[in-house]
């Protein structure tokens with residue numbers, strides 16, 4: 001029996017993970033956050049101070065894996081759960097840089113395809129609809145203006161100590177967008193058959209509703 005695969009791609013901060021989680025819960029699919037895989041590789045490279053030239057050879061020792069505990073994804077480096085450690089601005093920027101390395105993308109390719117072969121999933125990332133799951137049943141490209149994405153991130157961080165200024169968050173987002181869309185291997189871009197959803201003027205509920213509607217329509 002073939003599984004149902006839904007691809008959601010888009011830039012950093014468009015709300016992909018929050019919205020994809022809401023929609024997965026509604027539809028009873030597993031939500032797969034592929035950014036966590038790239039972040040874990042970035043953590044591995046950073047923790048072990050691996051030089052750029054040695055990254056490809058070192059990947060065979062990285063041992064990155066995903067587990068789904070009560071439907072929630074956890075990411076492991078060896079037997080260590082690093083799901084929370086990978087959520088720092090430093091690792092965000094390192095992941096954006098190291099994810100441009102073709103050997104890193106090749107290393108994570110099979111991991112992602114295997115999960116999709118074995119489960120009904122909503123998978124979010126940058127190249128899911130274009131490279132990882134070109135035959136996905138539904139493809140969505142989720143975006144919002146850079147200012148609105150920075151604004152949302154700022155509101156999230158405002159409750160925490162050491163919240164960076166809005167301008168720094170916006171600068172980071174613009175830099176990550178540039179890196180993610182201009183890399184040579186699997187750059188962030190909308191697949192030809194993806195439906196564009198712009199959430200600049202939508203709240204989370206409205207965005208999740210719109211995506212659920214598109215998925216139901218495409219699958220019917």
Ligand code: DC
Nearest residue numbers: 034035036038095096099125126127
């Ligand atoms: O979605 P995120 O912010 O957790 O992703 C972290 C970085 O990983 C992002 O800058 C780009 C990269 N990434 C990627 O290249 N391909 C994916 N499928 C997911 C993330």
